[in-house]
Every structure is written in structure tokens, then in C-alpha cells.
Amino acid sequence: MKKTEKTVFVCQACGHQVLKWMGRCPECGRWDALVEETRRPRPVSRGALSPFQAEPVAVDSVCAEEGVRFSTHMAEFDRVLGGGLVPGSLVLIGGDPGIGKSTLMLQVLFGVAGKGRRVLYVSGEESVNQISMRSRRLQTVSPEILVVSEIDMNAVLSMAESIRPRVMVVDSVQTMFNPEISSAPGSVSQVRETAVRLMLMAKRTAIPVFLVGHVTKEGAIAGPRLLEHMVDTVLYFEGDRNHVYRILRAVKNRFGSTNEIGVFEMKEQGLAEVANPSAAFLSERPSGSPGSVVTASLEGTRPILVELQSLVSPSYLANPRRTVLGLDANRVALLVAVMEKKMGMALMGLDIFMNVAGGVRVDEPAVDLGIVTAVASAFLDVPISAETVVLGEVGLTGEVRAVGHAQTRVAEVRKMGFSRCLLPKTTLKRMPKPDGIHLIGVQNVSEAAGVLFPR
Template sequence: MAKTTSFSCNACGAVHSKWSGRCDACGEWNSIVEDAGISTGPAKASLGNAKGKRVPLTNLTTEEAPPQRTMSGLAELDRVLGGGLVEASALLVGGDPGIGKSTLLLQAAAAFARKGLKTIYVSGEEASAQVRLRAERLGLSDAPVQLAAETNLRDILTTIEAERPRLVIIDSIQTMWSDSVGSAPGSVSQVRAAAHELTSFAKRAGVSIILVGHVTKDGQIAGPRVVEHMVDTVLYFEGERGHQFRILRAVKNRFGPADEIGVFEMTGGGLSEVLNPSALFLSERGTPSAGSVVFSGIEGTRPVLVELQALVAPSPHSQPRRAVVGWDGARLAMILAVLEARCGIPFTGLDVYLNVAGGMKISEPAADLAVAAALLSAREDTALPADTVVFGEISLSAALRPVGQSENRLKEAQKLGFSSAILPAGGKSGSGNGMNLTRVSDLTGFVGDIFGAG
């Protein structure tokens, strides 16, 4: 049987049937290398006459004990993990350079070690002395964490097998090198092979492993996407360099809810937990002005209030600008189109700027009505009342659709001192527990009733 050879791009992971100097997918030069398989497949297409052992089968009613979890004591981290660290699980943590991944994981390692878990921290990017200096700065020098500075995967696995720890942190997966793969560290083949070996070892030996992953300029974890499929949990550590807020977001979790978030604040002594994110995101909000609207959103199971800021100004250019920070630019274009086509409010010749205050990133459609309110407030130079929150989804017909968990959104708003809310008609929003609720059925009525425009 002829040997099948494949090639992949180190930059984007695209697979090619033959080598070439330039990747057709991303345009990078000299980035295509030959893939070396993790293991050699069977010599024949068929398994032959040799029989294997039967696999035990169970049904859906079979009762098994829930996976054993260990709480770190860091409430925000335990929340994102779904209630603590699961034994023999593999986690992948990604984030921008300098955002605080190593700081977070060193604090987590110290917290788990103090809870009784034997913990090993393996750094492939820093020397052990650098990790100790960071631990000293964070006040973690007394934590029983064992350190190692190594990139050879075979040596690391041998050490883990001999030490038998309960938790291993690998910082980072892109620095690991396997001698069974003939390519440079950080390449697609090396990352895939190292992730496969580490996750397989975690399941086989009952060790929890946390992998740190670099991200690309698009914010995705670098390397092949198959790595995210291998692990049990994928976490993203997000934040803006100019803000002290950091958000740990679960985008995949086999042992808990996805899209759960934990909020931290970067301080001189490391990352501190934020138990009330809404109050923190609104702490810098001054006197309400035109273009400022408070949106009551849901992140995972947690209601979060954030401020949306909009600015509409005459454009000196023939093509007006549409700048968005923290929200989807395509959805902003849709809201502008609905306002112009259905409500007769043009934004032609006007620059539009939209910002989510505090470095927060919003993805749920429930922010549509709050964005529209911010745009109209900025355009009409009319401020909404300071004690009002807004949420609702807008359809292309300008109808307002109810959103989920309205009761939780209203309770969070009332807890922070808001006394009125603007929300879509219908849905299970209840009475609002004494809040003044303004229900609107379509965007046209919202424009006329709230802003007197149309």
C-alpha cells in the first residue's frame, strides 16, 4: 500500500496534498511542513480475521457516581469550571499575550495545592526563577507547588508518571516538543501530538491537566482546532489592556454550563475576584448623557449590567465610519438598516461609534434594543433616565421579540437601584417586583413613545 503524505500550514493549519512555498489559504510563505502521524495505522484496510475483545455496553438508565470535583476556593474560577476541578479532566486556557494567563494559573495552582492536591507547574516559556519571582510578588511563596522548566514532552510525562500528582499545569502547549514528530515546536503537528499525548495521559492516569494556549490575531487559540475537541473544557481569558477587568469565559465544558463567565480585577497583588460584576462595570458611569444606555444581559447563568455608549456625528468623508468595540459590527449594520427602512430615521452622512464600557464583550441578540436606544439617544441628543435599563431583540420587520430570563435581568437591575425598564411586550417577565415596566411591541412604537421621533 502506498504511503499517504499530507502537508499542513504552521500559520493557519490548512491541509495540503503536496508541498508548496506559499499557503493558498492564508498567504504565508515557507509555512507548509510535512505532517507526521501520531501513530502508524494498520497495514491493510481490513482488520483481518483476528478478533478483539468485546466492549462492555450499558444503557441510559445505568447509574454512575458523578465525577469527583475539587473546589479551589476561588469562587469565580469554580463557577466557570462548573463547580470545581473535575478529576482526570483536560482543560485548555487561551488568551492574548500579557493578559494574565500565567498569573491566573499560578494563583489557581496555589489554591488547589493548599486544598491538598499535589500540583506541578511546568513552564516552557520561563525559567523556574521567574515563576518564583512572580509567586513572591503575588504572596504565594508558601504554597506547596512544585515547579519545572522543561519542553521535552517525553521527560515531562516520565516525571508526572513518577510523581503521581493530582494536577499538572503546562505553560504553554505551543512550547512542548515531542521527539516522535519531526517538526519544530509550535507547529501544527507538534501541538496536535503534544495535546493528544497529554489528554490521553490525563484520562489514563487520573491526572487533571491544564494547558495554556497562545491565540492568533483573530483571538482564536493557535494550532489545529482538533486540540479544542480533544480537551474537556476550553476557557478564554479576555480583557482590554486599558481596563483592569479580566473575564474568564467557558466556551466549552463537558462537566458544566458553557458561556459561563468569571470576572477578575487586575491589581498590583495579582488577580482579585469580582463577586458583583454589574456594580464594577457601572462604577465609572457618571451623569447620564446622550448616547448612554444600561443593558441588562445574561452571561451563562449570571445577569450582568453594562453600559452601552454611542456617538453619532456628521462625517467629513464620503463613506461614513462604523466603529464598534465589544459588539458585533454586522449586527450594528442591521440595526441601522432597520431604523432607516422601518422607522424612517436615516444615518446617511453620519459617523456611528458604539462602545461597550469596561472592556466587556457582548454577543447575545438581547442587546439589540439597548443599542438602538443608544443610537437614537445620541442622534437626538436626548438622554434616557438614569434609573432605566433596556433589553430586547429586534427582528428585520422592526418587531421586538421577548428574550429569555427576563425575571433575572430585572432582579439584577432592581438590586443595583434601577427602578424602570424598557423591554419587549409578551414573554414571561412577570411584574418586575415593583419596577416600572415599559413594554413595547415594535421599534416604531419605541421610537415614537420614548424619543418622540419618527
């Protein structure tokens, strides 16, 4: 080994580095996760490539360009980015394999590309042939979209330098290879190095870069989680592969609000924007079926009505099932316990299944009352009126607690044509009364049940 080479052992689970091999990572405790890596010194020093100023300057002497964001011509996508793409930003797009990340990226590039605006798509997963076949299917064919199949990061970076695309996509981070590092593509060091080099390139050239990363269910070995703090923006593309709806969620954004979401529908010709998600999620709602209720969830600044469904049936198991899709399972378990205790419903020996229709995920406490009333409706076998929406957080004593942005939610409820809305009494007191909708304030879960299931 040459003297300049350095050997380290890198944990593939957490990225921790040690100088000696060990059977178990001292940082995260994972067994057999340390992999030997040799680093060759880089031919060009990183200092020369750094986009950052060596000398501090007065902040007011820097002329910051206002309004330089540019549109991708996909309204949903722009909104998630915080109003368009910021030059020089590095955006990570994470998601399960097959969810539609490559599809989305091709469509975004097509939106940006135009006369004199060339864009570059680097794929380490597909051949140029495959990309072009996909482009035809998606009808995203343009002479301004350049595609290349490449995994060598040195080549990728020099391509970006010479082509100077308006936007660049690297699909995916797990396939890129930096020759200075001996480990295989997808290892912690390779993934990290790829992100750092793209970040430096993006900042220096002002080319926005999208970096695609696969996330696996088991918490992602060398996955995007590792990169979250290194990039400017992290978007997760989620949804159930068997459903048509896909949600793009910003979980970190240096240039805009987080928790903003965009809703798409996967079609044969690619992803179509869903401008009115509430209508889409409610389109197949059964009427007069016990266990179904509509609630108003707030995703970022956007209210979305979703249908919660519950099924309750006698269990033949010692530990009855609690199967939950699209909601926090612990939250459901907690609310079921509250129902047992405060509403006197004997749910203990019953299997409980919960689902959010349309394959979406809602994770805020304001849907608690929706969960409680859906389960209660299924348990009592009494349907909830199709004209009613419920919202409210539920506490451990069964009290219905205030929710934020109630006015925005109620406005959406009205817009979607519902005539009645159950909400926390405290919230109701604080908000103006809109016309055309009957608002009912409730203080606790029993009161809510009294309104929804009159004897």
C-alpha cells in the same frame, strides 16, 4: 532516511496533510503554508499507554464516582468549570498574549495546593526564577507548588508520572516539543501531539491538566482553535488589556454548561474575583449624558448589566465610520439601517461609534434595543433617564422581539436599584409583575423612542 521514517507536509493553517509538497494547501487554499515533517516511530506504542478499555463493558457495571469534582477555591473559576474541577479532564485556557493566563493558572494552583496536595506548573516560556518572582508578587507561594521550566514532552510526562500532582498546568502548548516530530514547537503537528499525549495521560492518571494556549487576532496559526475538539473543556480568557476587567468564558464543556462566565479584575497582586459584575461595570457611568444606556445581558445563567455608549458625529469621509467595540459590528450596522428606515433618523452621513463600557463583550440579540436607544439618544442629543434599563431583540421591521430569561434579567435590574425597565411587550405579557419596578412593554423601536424621548 531510515525506512521507518515517514515524511508528510502539514499545512500550518488548517492541519491538512499531503504527501507531496505544494505551494498552496488544497484544503484551505493558504499559500506557502505546507511544512515538511518527519515522524520517527515512538519507542513505546501508544496502545500500551491508552487509558481506554480494550473490551466493551456494560455501562451499569462501571461504578461512576459521584461528586468527585474538587474546588480550586476561586468561586468564579469553579463556576465556569461547571462546579469544580473534574479529575482526568484536559482543560484548554486560550487567550491573547499578556491577558493573564499564566497569572490565573498560578492562582488556581495556589487554590488547589495544600498539605499533601502537590501541584505542578510546567512552563515552557519562563524560567523558574521568573515564575518564582511572579509567585511572590501574586502571593501564591506554597511549598506544595512545584515549578519547572521544560519543553520536552517526554520529560514533562515522566515528571507527571513520578510526582502525581493533584493538578498540572502546561504553559503553553505552543512551546512544547515532542522529539518524535521534526517540526518546530508551535507547529500544527507538535501542538496536536502535545494535546493528545496530555489527554491520554490525564485520562489514565486522573490528573486534571490545564493547557494554556495563545490565540492571535488573525485566527491563530496552530493555535487553540485546532485543539478545541480534542480537549474536554475550552475556556477563553478575554478582555481588553488596557482595562482591568477580564472575562473567563467556557465555550465548550463536557462536564458543565457552556457560556458560563467568570469576571475578574487585574490588580497588582493578580486577579481578583468580581462577585458583582453589574456594579463593577456600572460604577463609572456618567449621568445625564446622551448616548449612554444600560441593558441587561445574560452570560450563561448569569445576568449582567452593562452600559452601552454611542457617539454620533458628522463625518468628513465618503464612507462614514462605524467603529464598534465589544459588540457585533454587523449587528450594529443592521440596526442602524433599521433606525434609518423605521425611525426616520438620517444616520447615513454620520460617523457612529459604539462601545461597551468596561471593555467587556456582549454578543446576544437581547441587547439590540440597547444599541438602538443608545444611538438614538446620541443622535437626538437627549439623555436616557439614569433609572432606566432597556432590553429586547430588534427585528428587521423594527419590531421588538421577546427575550429569554426575562425574569432573571428583571430581577438583576431591580437588585441594582433601577426603577424602570423597557422590555418587549410579548415578554411582559408572559411574566409575573414584580414589585418596586415599573415595567413598560414596547412593540417596536418607535414606541421605545416615544417612551424614552418624550417630546
